[in-house]
Amino acid sequence: MTPLAEILARRIALEGPIRLDAYMAECLLHPAHGYYATRDPFGRAGDFITAPEISQMFGEMLGLCLAQAWLDQGAPARFVLAELGPGRGTLMADMLRAMRAVPGMATAAEVHLVEASPSLREVQRARLAGHAVQWHEAVADLPEAPLFLVANEFFDALPIRAFERRGEAWAERQVGLADGRLVPGLAPPVALTLLDDRLADTQDGDIVEICPAVPGIVAEIAGRIARHGGAALVIDYGNWRSLGDTFQALRAHAPCDPFEAPGEADLTAHVDFEPIAQAARAAGVAVSAMTPQGVLLERLGITARAERLAQALSGEALDAHVAAHRRLTHPAEMGHLFQTLALYPKAAPRPPGFDAATADDDADNS
Numbered sequence: 001m002t003p004l005a006e007i008l009a010r011r012i013a014l015e016g017p018i019r020l021d022a023y024m025a026e027c028l029l030h031p032a033h034g035y036y037a038t039r040d041p042f043g044r045a046g047d048f049i050t051a052p053e054i055s056q057m058f059g060e061m062l063g064l065c066l067a068q069a070w071l072d073q074g075a076p077a078r079f080v081l082a083e084l085g086p087g088r089g090t091l092m093a094d095m096l097r098a099m100r101a102v103p104g105m106a107t108a109a110e111v112h113l114v115e116a117s118p119s120l121r122e123v124q125r126a127r128l129a130g131h132a133v134q135w136h137e138a139v140a141d142l143p144e145a146p147l148f149l150v151a152n153e154f155f156d157a158l159p160i161r162a163f164e165r166r167g168e169a170w171a172e173r174q175v176g177l178a179d180g181r182l183v184p185g186l187a188p189p190v191a192l193t194l195l196d197d198r199l200a201d202t203q204d205g206d207i208v209e210i211c212p213a214v215p216g217i218v219a220e221i222a223g224r225i226a227r228h229g230g231a232a233l234v235i236d237y238g239n240w241r242s243l244g245d246t247f248q249a250l251r252a253h254a255p256c257d258p259f260e261a262p263g264e265a266d267l268t269a270h271v272d273f274e275p276i277a278q279a280a281r282a283a284g285v286a287v288s289a290m291t292p293q294g295v296l297l298e299r300l301g302i303t304a305r306a307e308r309l310a311q312a313l314s315g316e317a318l319d320a321h322v323a324a325h326r327r328l329t330h331p332a333e334m335g336h337l338f339q340t341l342a343l344y345p346k347a348a349p350r351p352p353g354f355d356a357a358t359a360d361d362d363a364d365n366s
Contacts (some may be wrong), residue, residue: 001181002258004033004263006178009177017185019174020247021159021212024267028157029116029329033263036157036288049253051235051293051334052091055324057097057309059094059307061300062233066095066148067102068353069231076229079146081109085154086140087120087129089113096131112133112142130192139220147230148230149221156268158217160209162247163195165202170195173207173247175259182259191226207245222283222343231351232343238271238288239339246270273341280343288342288354296352297328298354337342 008026012018051058070079081099083092089361092111099105115121121135136142137250163170169189178184198208207220221232238246249258250263259265277287306325313321329335342354350356 001260002033002263004149007033007262007316008179008182008262012175012177014257017171017174017187020173020175021161023175023262024159027158027262027265027267028252030263035263035266036120038055040183050087050091051338052087052094052152054327055321056094056097056148057093057302057305057325058297058328060305061182061302062091062100062150062235063095063098064081065296065300065351065353066231067099068189069104069348070105070108070148070197071102073146073229073231073345075102075104075108076146077108078110079108079148080112080143080148080224082112082114082115082148082149084151085157086113086115086124086154088126091152093123093127096128101271104138104259110125110143110145110147111317112136114139114142121282132254139217139302142224144224144228146228147224147232149230150235151232152235154236155234156213156238156272157330158211159211160211161245162209162245162267163192165198165204165206166198167204170208182262194328199288201241202243204342206243209246209272211269211272211275212277214272218276218279218343218348219283222280222285225343225345226284229345229348231296231348233351234273234276234341234343235293236271236273237334237337237338238273240272241274242270242272253276258317271339273339284346285343286348287345287357289357290352291340291342291353292331292336293338293340294329294331296340296353296357297335301337302329 029037031037081267086092088210096106111131113124114136115124115134116137162173164186166189168191169191170192171186174185174187175182195208202208225232246269247258247265249256249265256265273290280287310321327333344351
């Protein structure tokens with residue numbers, strides 16, 4: 001049993017079972033034993049590899065997408081360039097390098113990172129040496145200014161609540177104790193106004209997941225964009241309207257039991273893009289249609305960039321480069337599993353590469 005498992009077991013023994021979101025929060029962010037508080041989980045030596053670590057092209061394409069949005073909105077002389085959950089700082093470094101090709105943009109940008117992990121802040125500080133960077137605990141701490149923001153694999157790590165339908169009621173998933181071990185279970189079913197709208201498209205036994213933090217975080221981002229201009233790019237694995245059990249754990253690049261070693265494995269869930277769009281529209285901004293990552297990157301020019309970089313490569317380096325391009329874009333790999341969404345001012349052009357929202361999208365999320 002891990003140190004965190006012992007802490008949680010004592011808590012449950014005294015107070016009873018805890019909700020899944022409370023369990024996730026402790027596992028990921030406990031100050032002494034939380035997953036993100038104690039390690040660098042990224043890369044081949046860690047537990048998972050994110051798109052920026054696969055290839056510099058990912059960050060370059062997103063940087064140029066934000067650059068075009070910046071130009072389309074009159075190239076404000078000062079703006080906040082922000083990233084949520086910036087990992088090792090690789091994505092921000094690649095975006096900044098691409099932005100240097102756009103006259104005036106790099107000097108106008110003020111770099112802000114929203115990062116809760118002290119250990120990852122140090123990794124980011126080293127990666128972004130030479131850049132003036134400010135760190136924040138929460139989106140609400142970002143300055144009031146034009147905001148150009150990226151959230152890549154940020155929302156998937158936010159704690160979720162999960163509910164299993166039982167007739168017209170819902171039984172919430174929770175974590176309890178059995179024979180001294182942490183185990184999942186269900187609370188007694190209750191009617192929930194929160195999920196009344198899901199009774200029409202679910203049946204007995206279906207699982208619906210919600211992320212309590214999403215509306216507040218998105219409202220903070222969208223409010224700044226509505227007031228001052230900017231754009232936010234959301235990239236994550238997930239889909240539109242949660243259905244099914246997607247809570248999972250990853251350790252050493254392999255799936256594992258989420259309850260076996262709390263604090264030692266990454267815990268995530270698929271992102272539901274529908275409430276992100278709903279919260280953004282409620283805060284007064286326009287929202288693109290959900291667009292597959294591979295489609296977005298191809299429209300932004302990743303293949304042309306890949307061909308140019310390939311000219312200087314050969315042998316194993318060339319093979320790795322080709323494989324990275326495929327992994328980021330191919331529908332059988334990250335190209336379709338990962339989806340994207342853009343938030344932008346109603347009066348501004350849609351950021352390049354994103355599909356336009358349909359009339360049905362607007363009606364469903366007004």
